[in-house]
Amino acid sequence: MTEDEMIWDLSQMVESTDPTSIQKKLESMIVEAEKVRDKYHGKIGGLDAKGVLQLLEMKDAYTLKFEGVVKYCRLMYSANSTDTVAKQLNDAARRAYMKVGQALAFVDIELGKLLAKDPSLVADPVLAEYRHYLERVLRKVPHMLSEPEERLIIMKDKNGIAAWEMLQSDWLSTRTFDIEIEGKTKTLPYGEIIGLYQSPNRDLRKQANQIVYENLGKDEIIWASAIRAVCEDHIQMCKLRKYPISMTQSLIANDVDRQTIDSLMHTIEKNVSLYQRYLRLKAKLMGLDRLANYDVVAPLPNAPEMDYSWGQSHSEIVDAYMGFDEQMGGWVDEMFERRHIDGEVRKGKSSGAFCSSWMAGKSAYILQSFNKKMGDVYTQAHELGHAAHAYLGSRAQKPSNLEVGSCIAETGSIFGELLLTERLLSKAKTKEEKQAIIANVLDEFGMAAFQVSARVFFEQSMYDTIKRGEFLDGETVAKLWVTARDRIYGDSVDWLGVMKWEWTMKIHYYIANYRFYNYPYVFAQLFVFALYKLYKEQDKSFVPKFKRLLAAGSSKAPRELAAELGLDITDERFWEKGMKQAEEFIDMLEDTL
Numbered sequence: 001m002t003e004d005e006m007i008w009d010l011s012q013m014v015e016s017t018d019p020t021s022i023q024k025k026l027e028s029m030i031v032e033a034e035k036v037r038d039k040y041h042g043k044i045g046g047l048d049a050k051g052v053l054q055l056l057e058m059k060d061a062y063t064l065k066f067e068g069v070v071k072y073c074r075l076m077y078s079a080n081s082t083d084t085v086a087k088q089l090n091d092a093a094r095r096a097y098m099k100v101g102q103a104l105a106f107v108d109i110e111l112g113k114l115l116a117k118d119p120s121l122v123a124d125p126v127l128a129e130y131r132h133y134l135e136r137v138l139r140k141v142p143h144m145l146s147e148p149e150e151r152l153i154i155m156k157d158k159n160g161i162a163a164w165e166m167l168q169s170d171w172l173s174t175r176t177f178d179i180e181i182e183g184k185t186k187t188l189p190y191g192e193i194i195g196l197y198q199s200p201n202r203d204l205r206k207q208a209n210q211i212v213y214e215n216l217g218k219d220e221i222i223w224a225s226a227i228r229a230v231c232e233d234h235i236q237m238c239k240l241r242k243y244p245i246s247m248t249q250s251l252i253a254n255d256v257d258r259q260t261i262d263s264l265m266h267t268i269e270k271n272v273s274l275y276q277r278y279l280r281l282k283a284k285l286m287g288l289d290r291l292a293n294y295d296v297v298a299p300l301p302n303a304p305e306m307d308y309s310w311g312q313s314h315s316e317i318v319d320a321y322m323g324f325d326e327q328m329g330g331w332v333d334e335m336f337e338r339r340h341i342d343g344e345v346r347k348g349k350s351s352g353a354f355c356s357s358w359m360a361g362k363s364a365y366i367l368q369s370f371n372k373k374m375g376d377v378y379t380q381a382h383e384l385g386h387a388a389h390a391y392l393g394s395r396a397q398k399p400s401n402l403e404v405g406s407c408i409a410e411t412g413s414i415f416g417e418l419l420l421t422e423r424l425l426s427k428a429k430t431k432e433e434k435q436a437i438i439a440n441v442l443d444e445f446g447m448a449a450f451q452v453s454a455r456v457f458f459e460q461s462m463y464d465t466i467k468r469g470e471f472l473d474g475e476t477v478a479k480l481w482v483t484a485r486d487r488i489y490g491d492s493v494d495w496l497g498v499m500k501w502e503w504t505m506k507i508h509y510y511i512a513n514y515r516f517y518n519y520p521y522v523f524a525q526l527f528v529f530a531l532y533k534l535y536k537e538q539d540k541s542f543v544p545k546f547k548r549l550l551a552a553g554s555s556k557a558p559r560e561l562a563a564e565l566g567l568d569i570t571d572e573r574f575w576e577k578g579m580k581q582a583e584e585f586i587d588m589l590e591d592t593l
């Protein structure tokens with residue numbers, strides 16, 4: 001294995017990597033957007049079906065033409081933010097992207113007005129390929145305000161409601177925490193101290209939680225002001241935009257309906273005892289009477305230290321996908337062969353991991369920091385599931401149909417993790433290895449499906465409290481959080497008192513115009529578990545159906561995509577299938593005792 005294998009080759013995305021030629025291409029991107037504006041601004045209202053088709057096809061061709069250069073700049077920067085050229089190019093790309101956004105903002109607004117005037121266009125056979133895209137544009141129309149109003153809101157929000165988010169993230173990124181590690185006091189930034197939550201040392205985990213939340217709680221007055229302002233602003237905006245419930249904006253953005261999400265959340269509530277059963281089992285595995293909050297996602301104390309080389313990870317993951325489908329396995333292998341994965345650990349590289357699709361190249365790029373741990377292999381399998389999704393989607397759909405919402409976007413990736421789990425379990429030699437693998441799957445499932453559900457209940461309860469005319473001070477918000485949390489955990493976990501301040505650190509609560517970011521995680525997790533259960537029941541006949549679902553991109557709503565597989569996501573029985581799969585994993589874990 002050469003070092004180079006772990007460093008991606010971004011040059012495939014551009015005709016030339018010469019910075020001057022890249023700058024030129026970015027400039028021509030702006031010029032072409034302005035040409036589109038000159039041609040169509042103020043005229044979309046007069047288009048017939050053929051005219052709309054031309055407009056959308058041109059928009060898609062434009063996306064494909066310039067996607068590579070923009071992503072090249074972004075990815076180069078995320079791979080090395082200390083590189084001067086990368087910094088300049090990323091900056092230039094961002095500026096160009098913003099200018100293009102401004103120049104073309106009129107398209108959806110004018111298109112929305114046209115569709116509102118003539119809704120029959122949505123079903124016009126000429127526009128069949130864009131049907132759902134147009135449906136989504138139309139769904140937003142009744143909630144749009146006049147152009148001057150929209151402009152004013154954007155302008156006022158920037159230094160108004162959106163400033164709370166900045167304050168929250170500035171607070172977190174500038175605070176340091178003193179903690180005693182092996183007899184020495186260390187001063188750690190927030191980003192580092194939270195890494196200790198996963199420490200194998202139980203006392204250290206406890207200390208880290210205690211110190212962080214105690215400090216966050218000291219500034220409760222700031223957090224309460226922020227969250228109150230953001231929630232009250234949302235209630236005002238709901239009135240102004242005529243959203244019937246506080247979740248409507250989010251339902252539209254995620255392309256789902258209330259019936260589906262109600263059915264999902266009921267299923268969660270009905271199954272809290274299943275999750276609690278796992279938490280009690282985990283306590284037993286950890287030799288505890290009951291888990292404390294800092295044990296919930298902690299590693300098992302007797303988990304074996306397993307190391308995976310880059311080559312091992314590559315072959316395990318390819319085999320995992322190959323066992324499901326040869327075409328998908330082949331694409332996963334291609335991601336390695338074409339060097340589309342950046343796994344090298346180095347300074348200046350952005351933290352975390354992501355997969356960026358490359359529609360024009362019908363492929364994708366992945367960034368991660370590969371540290372040889374089982375978690376890194378899982379991350380790789382996860383991101384490669386996103387890549388397989390991109391391979392299928394970009395072969396079947398136009399860019400307008402590849403704006404996949406959060407509920408469906410994680411389908412390929414979480415499914416890929418389960419394929420890897422199957423593979424690793426089949427090769428596990430010891431009981432401890434098996435326990436570590438299953439607990440890892442169930443920890444993630446528990447966090448995404450159940451812990452996040454507590455956040456859904458919590459967010460809803462804040463709007464309800466404000467609407468009842470009550471004031472949200474820090475203690476009131478903390479009480480709402482604890483109530484929501486206890487609906488999920490019951491008495492299965494002991495909480496440190498300071499954990500009532502847990503809501504203070506979740507950035508999402510403070511992001512303006514981004515309400516109910518949470519249930520899509522719940523949806524994705526349970527959706528994939530249900531699909532995986534079906535795969536186990538139907539075996540090979542399930543494979544083409546699953547690939548069709550991924551290939552559909554955003555050309556259909558999640559409800560329709562599921563219906564094509566004969567599934568009704570508005571029915572709680574569908575979601576129960578996902579729970580059944582979780583139960584099987586819990587049984588499997590119990591059998592190892």
Ligand SMILES: [Zn+2]
Pocket residue numbers: 382386410413
């Ligand atoms: Zn993902």
